[in-house]
Amino acid sequence: MSSGQEERSHLDARARQGETVVPGGTGGKSLEAQEHLAQGPKQTLTLTCTSHRTSPGRSILPYLKGFLGLGLTITPGRSRGGQTRKEQLGTEGYQQLGQKGGQTRKEQIGREGYQEMGRKGGLGTTDKSGGERAAQEGADIDESKFSKS
Numbered sequence: 001m002s003s004g005q006e007e008r009s010h011l012d013a014r015a016r017q018g019e020t021v022v023p024g025g026t027g028g029k030s031l032e033a034q035e036h037l038a039q040g041p042k043q044t045l046t047l048t049c050t051s052h053r054t055s056p057g058r059s060i061l062p063y064l065k066g067f068l069g070l071g072l073t074i075t076p077g078r079s080r081g082g083q084t085r086k087e088q089l090g091t092e093g094y095q096q097l098g099q100k101g102g103q104t105r106k107e108q109i110g111r112e113g114y115q116e117m118g119r120k121g122g123l124g125t126t127d128k129s130g131g132e133r134a135a136q137e138g139a140d141i142d143e144s145k146f147s148k149s
Helices: 003-016 031-039 061-068 081-122 130-137
Strands: 044-047 073-076
Touching: 003 031, 081 130
Parallel strands: 044 073
Antiparallel strands: none
């Protein structure tokens, strides 16, 4: 057995007795465990590109060079929350869920709220939003009737 292996065996025995033999390895029950603890936690960064402007298959890694230098692990991921829920509920259940949300909103803002929201939306063009056109033309839109309070 070489002196390096003997030293590691000796340190491992001390670690198994509860002694901290690696700075930052407090709590490790072996030399190897203390070494891993001293390295700190591994960090995983999961990014999901959901923008319609992102081309399929386009790599985002060039934008992450700063993170790579920090020793972070980059793992590709994706967001499927709505799709997964639709699969759980089925098409009919998912439609009912949407109708329930619309009914709740209707109860919140009432007929007047929907009318006012429609007035604002009707002013919208491809160049300007309804709010911009309303301000430009001096149209009186009472957003308190349909905005969340």
